[in-house]
Amino acid sequence: MWRYVLKRLVGLVVVVFFVLTIAFVIVRLAPGDPAALLLGPDATAADAASLRERLGLERPIFLQYLAFLGGAVTGDLGQSIFFNQPVTQVLAQRAEPTVFLALFSLLFAVMIAAPIGIYAAYRRGSFLDQGAVSLAMLAASVPSFWTGLLFQRYLATDLGWFPSSGYGGPDAGFLERMRHLMLPSLVLGIVNSALILRFTRASMLDVLGEDYIRTARSKGMGEARVILRHALKNAAIPIVTVVGLTFALLVSGAVVTERVFNLPGMGNLVVNSVLRRDYPVIQGTLIVVATLYVAINLAVDLLYAVIDRRVKY
Amino acid sequence: MTPLLGVENLRVGFKGHGGTVTALRDVSFQVAPGKTLALVGESGSGKSVSSLAIMGLLASNARILGGRIRFAARDGRLIDLLGVDARLRRSLRGAEMAMIFQEPMSSLNPLFTVGDQIGEMLLLHEGLDAAARRRRVIEMLELVEIPAAATRLDQYPHEMSGGMRQRVMIALALICRPRLLIADEPTTALDVTVQAQILDLMRRLQAEMGMSILFITHDLGVVAEIADSVAVMYAGAIVEAGDVGPLFDAPGHHYTRGLMASIPRPDRAPGDMLVPIPGVVPPLSALPPGCAFAPRCGRADAACEAPVALRAAGPGTQVACHHPLVAEVAHG
Numbered sequence: 001m002w003r004y005v006l007k008r009l010v011g012l013v014v015v016v017f018f019v020l021t022i023a024f025v026i027v028r029l030a031p032g033d034p035a036a037l038l039l040g041p042d043a044t045a046a047d048a049a050s051l052r053e054r055l056g057l058e059r060p061i062f063l064q065y066l067a068f069l070g071g072a073v074t075g076d077l078g079q080s081i082f083f084n085q086p087v088t089q090v091l092a093q094r095a096e097p098t099v100f101l102a103l104f105s106l107l108f109a110v111m112i113a114a115p116i117g118i119y120a121a122y123r124r125g126s127f128l129d130q131g132a133v134s135l136a137m138l139a140a141s142v143p144s145f146w147t148g149l150l151f152q153r154y155l156a157t158d159l160g161w162f163p164s165s166g167y168g169g170p171d172a173g174f175l176e177r178m179r180h181l182m183l184p185s186l187v188l189g190i191v192n193s194a195l196i197l198r199f200t201r202a203s204m205l206d207v208l209g210e211d212y213i214r215t216a217r218s219k220g221m222g223e224a225r226v227i228l229r230h231a232l233k234n235a236a237i238p239i240v241t242v243v244g245l246t247f248a249l250l251v252s253g254a255v256v257t258e259r260v261f262n263l264p265g266m267g268n269l270v271v272n273s274v275l276r277r278d279y280p281v282i283q284g285t286l287i288v289v290a291t292l293y294v295a296i297n298l299a300v301d302l303l304y305a306v307i308d309r310r311v312k313y
Numbered sequence: 314m315t316p317l318l319g320v321e322n323l324r325v326g327f328k329g330h331g332g333t334v335t336a337l338r339d340v341s342f343q344v345a346p347g348k349t350l351a352l353v354g355e356s357g358s359g360k361s362v363s364s365l366a367i368m369g370l371l372a373s374n375a376r377i378l379g380g381r382i383r384f385a386a387r388d389g390r391l392i393d394l395l396g397v398d399a400r401l402r403r404s405l406r407g408a409e410m411a412m413i414f415q416e417p418m419s420s421l422n423p424l425f426t427v428g429d430q431i432g433e434m435l436l437l438h439e440g441l442d443a444a445a446r447r448r449r450v451i452e453m454l455e456l457v458e459i460p461a462a463a464t465r466l467d468q469y470p471h472e473m474s475g476g477m478r479q480r481v482m483i484a485l486a487l488i489c490r491p492r493l494l495i496a497d498e499p500t501t502a503l504d505v506t507v508q509a510q511i512l513d514l515m516r517r518l519q520a521e522m523g524m525s526i527l528f529i530t531h532d533l534g535v536v537a538e539i540a541d542s543v544a545v546m547y548a549g550a551i552v553e554a555g556d557v558g559p560l561f562d563a564p565g566h567h568y569t570r571g572l573m574a575s576i577p578r579p580d581r582a583p584g585d586m587l588v589p590i591p592g593v594v595p596p597l598s599a600l601p602p603g604c605a606f607a608p609r610c611g612r613a614d615a616a617c618e619a620p621v622a623l624r625a626a627g628p629g630t631q632v633a634c635h636h637p638l639v640a641e642v643a644h645g
């Protein structure tokens with residue numbers, strides 16, 4: 001087991017190295033001189049040159065790359081041009097809404113999808129099963145900005161249950177900030193529940209036809225125990241996979257939701273940084289999100305091994 | 314003596330796309346306390362459906378169309394299994410009637426240790442705590458002759474051979490000392506040598522624990538080794554039944570004789586060929602009007618198009634045939 005974990009961690013390092021390289025290259029492929037753009041149309045060529053000098057953009061590209069790698073390894077992703085702060089610090093400030101938004105969305109998605117998916121599989125072909133499958137298709141096909149606007153209108157403006165947007169004032173406490181995340185989480189949760197529901201249902205259907213489910217019933221246990229103990233654990237691997245992927249996509253797909261709900265998260269940050277040509281921040285976000293994605297995939301693979309002892313390490 | 318299990322005129326159908334097909338047509342048989350009844354027939358004749366109906370484990374598209382199943386419970390009550398509420402039925406399952414299945418490879422849950430799966434029976438029916446369960450499971454694994462039981466119980470099914478897994482299934486089925494064990498082709502998936510060991514084990518456990526066995530097989534060869542009486546099934550009906558001795562000496566049904574001729578026997582005369590029964594079992598949706606075996610039977614004539622029921626034939630045997638063999642074979 002530990003050898004397997006070690007092997008996978010080495011793999012992770014390799015992937016992150018590629019991510020760093022790609023992030024470095026992509027940002028430099030973008031057209032336009034960041035120094036000139038930063039300084040605006042009135043700046044002189046000399047001003048731009050001195051800024052380029054300060055940002056290290058005048059050095060040979062290979063040296064820039066080495067410096068960049070060395071920094072990244074020691075946790076230094078450079079300095080934001082716009083904020084004039086370390087990129088890691090800028091990202092850390094924006095991480096809270098993004099990460100919690102993804103977590104809550106995932107929680108809502110699983111809470112909606114798992115029970116319905118399990119029950120739909122159990123009552124295959126019934127009215128509820130067909131209803132659940134249609135509902136899942138509907139949920140997946142309605143754009144989230146539309147659901148978002150709908151919820152803002154009714155749950156926030158009319159009923160006043162949740163704040164309609166923003167992340168609370170500068171002095172908002174943790175709970176108040178989390179309250180601002182409920183509505184967007186629900187929107188994202190509903191959209192993402194569709195896929196999880198379908199995977200749960202399909203996976204449970206497979207398992208419920210297995211001989212060992214009949215054995216479980218022959219032992220005289222109730223249906224709840226058959227489903228929740230004997231079937232669900234066997235159905236878990238595909239479900240865990242799709243839940244992990246959904247989480248990764250939620251983090252990387254935060255842009256739209258954060259704009260609709262005006263949340264100061266990494267999604268908004270990356271859009272603004274593109275507009276401002278704040279290279280180091282774009283680079284940093286790319287690296288953090290991609291690394292997170294790879295790490296989640298690794299966590300999912302490790303979970304397999306915990307669930308099913310037959311998985312070879 | 315009242316039988317432990319009495320199946321009377323059981324009819325089971327399956328709902329499908331083209332309507333309902335009848336898989337069991339008025340099946341009746343009895344299992345006496347402490348005895349073994351073998352249910353024999355080619356694949357598709359309705360043996361598994363019969364056993365699952367008794368256990369209450371039929372697929373969701375199955376419908377009980379008629380008949381009764383009566384079971385003599387430990388407390389002396391005669392229970393109508395098809396009439397009782399689900400709760401009572403469930404409390405009998407595992408505790409008073411248990412089942413082992415054909416496929417030892419897939420009948421155990423791959424994600425739980427065998428000790429956990431066997432011990433679950435004790436949790437469900439006796440409410441034992443973990444330590445007591447473990448002790449009882451080890452005892453039971455020793456009883457089914459699994460070596461190193463104390464370490465084996467922490468293994469997963471995939472770490473065991475087919476024969477070992479079938480022993481685990483037997484341990485699981487018998488740990489609550491059920492009055493009835495249903496064994497649905499328990500040795501079919503195993504090697505010949507392992508088959509013999511498992512049969513041996515079942516015989517020995519029956520002698521020690523005294524349970525009745527409903528032993529299902531398509532192989533008449535093993536029937537003589539384990540059963541006291543036999544019921545031969547064909548296309549969802551019993552075509553011949555009786556005690557093993559008389560029935561083997563003088564099979565009355567042409568199907569039974571066909572089955573006997575198609576098994577290798579040590580006492581077979583040299584030059585005596587194995588004769589498979591020609592043709593195949595007709596689909597349930599297209600059974601002929603009278604005797605279902607008639608299309609494959611050498612002796613069939615116009616009379617066989619009339620329905621035929623089981624009736625007394627030789628000593629302690631019954632046969633459902635318009636032209637039973639009894640007289641010819643007894644002297645032949």
Ligand SMILES: Nc1ncnc2c1ncn2[C@@H]1O[C@H](COP(=O)(O)OP(=O)(O)O)[C@@H](O)[C@H]1O
Binds near residue numbers: 328355357358361363
């Ligand atoms: N769930 C089901 N749906 C439809 N038909 C079934 C189902 N289960 C069994 N059958 C049919 O019932 C008949 C008897 O099957 P079975 O009892 O499994 O035979 P066997 O004697 O080999 O155990 C077969 O024709 C089979 O196709």
Ligand SMILES: [Mg+2]
Binds near residue numbers: 360497
């Ligand atoms: Mg069968």
